[in-house]
C-alpha cells in the first residue's frame with residue numbers, strides 16, 4: 508500500500524512595527540523616501556556608533572505578545588546574528604535568540620468550513636531589518652544598496668509547526684494579520700512587504716512523529732500565493748517521496764507566473780549564525796508594572812468583536828467578517844451603530860439599529876471606502892450616516908431615496924436633512940393627503956376594486972403602484988398600503 512503523508516507547516520512572519528523611528532537610532536522609519544536619506548552612523552554600522560533600543564518598538568512587541576497569549580519576559584537579550592551580505596552593513600543583524608521578549612502564545616484559527624483550531628506561537632522577538640539591494644540599476648547591471656530600511660524595527664512571530672494544510676496556513680496568516688492591525692502595531696501590507704511570511708513545509712508518513720526534511724518558502728506577498736505555494740510544494744514533495752526520492756533542505760521561492768516553487772539556495776551550510784549577546788546592548792528589562800499597564804490598553808480584538816456583533820446585534824457571520832476586515836471600518840461601524848441606537852432602551856431596538864447600519868454600510872458605503880495601510884478614507888462621518896439612517900427610520904424618506912441622498916452626501920459633503928429639505932424629498936406621510944390620492948385611484952379603477960373585494964387581494968400591489976405614481980414616488984409605501992387596505996375593506 509502506498510504511504511500516506513501528512514503535511515507539517517510552520518510559519519515565520521515578519522511584521523514591520525508602526526512606529527516613527529528605527530529600532531536602534533532616531534532615523535525615520537517611513538517608506539518611500541529617496542535612497543539613503545534616512546541613515547546615520549548607527550544604521551550604517553559605522554565603527555564606534557552605539558545602538559539605543561526604541562521604547563515604542565518594545566511596547567509594540569509587548570502588545571503583540573499579550574494579545575497572542577504569550578508570556579512576556581521581564582528580561583530578554585539582544586543577540587547578534589552574524590552573516591555577510593551587502594545589505595547588512597555591520598556584518599550582523601541585531602535580533603533576539605535564546606531569550607526572546609515573548610514566548611508560548613497561541614492563535615485560534617477558523618477554517619472556511621467553520622472548523623476551529625488553536626495554533627501554538629513559539630516566540631516573538633524584536634529585530635532590525637536589513638537594507639535593500641536594488642538590482643539592475645545605474646548602468647543596468649549594477650546593484651546598489653538603499654540603507655533607508657536598514658535598522659527598521661521588526662517583530663518576528665514564529666509559529667509552531669502545527670498547521671496541517673495550505674488552507675490552515677492561510678487562515679492563520681489572515682488571523683495573525685488582523686490581530687496585529689487591530690493592535691495598531693503593523694499595517695498588514697503584504698504588497699509593500701511590511702507584513703511578510705516564510706513557510707517551512709515538510710511531509711511525514713501519517714503516524715510518524717519525527718518531522719521530514721523541510722523546505723523554506725521565502726517572501727510570499729499575498730494570501731492567495733501563500734496558499735498556492737504551499738499546495739504546490741506539498742505536491743512536489745509527495746511526488747519525490749512516493750517515488751523513493753529524498754527531499755533536499757533548501758530555500759525556495761514561489762513564482763506566481765509559473766505557479767510553482769523554485770530553488771533559491773541550499774540551506775545545508777547556511778546555519779551557523781554564531782549568535783551571541785550583543786555587547787553594545789544591556790539586557791532588555793520590562794517591569795511587571797509596565798507589562799500590566801500595556802495589558803490595560805489592549806483593544807478588543809476582531810474575533811471578539813465578531814462574536815459580540817453576532818450575539819448582541821444579530822449580525823450574520825458573513826456580515827461580521829466584512830465589517831471587521833479593517834480596524835477603521837470596524838470603528839466606523841461601531842460608532843454609527845451606537846449613534847443610531849442612541850439611548851434605545853431594549854436590546855432588540857439596539858440590535859435592530861446595528862443591523863440597519865450593517866446593511867446600509869455593506870450595500871452603499873463600502874464601495875466608497877479606500878484603505879491606506881491602517882488608515883481608511885471613509886466617505887462621510889459616522890454622525891452623518893447616523894443622521895441619514897434616522898431620517899429613513901422616521902419615515903421621512905424611503906430606503907430607496909436614502910441611496911440617492913447618500914450619493915449626494917458623498918458628492919457634496921452636505922448632511923442628509925439639508926439634502927432632503929432642498930430637494931423636497933420628504934416622503935408624504937400625511938394620511939389625509941394619502942387617503943385623498945388613494946380614493947382617487949380607487950374611483951378610477953372600479954373593476955380592480957371589485958376583483959379585490961371578490962378575493963383577488965393581490966391587486967393591492969397594483970393600487971400601491973398607482974398611488975406611488977400619483978404622488979411621484981413621494982408617498983410612504985407602508986402608509987399607502989395601510990390606507991388602501993382600510994379603504995378597500997370598509
Ligand SMILES: [Zn+2]
Pocket residue numbers: 529532533534545546547548549550551658
Ligand atoms: Zn540611523
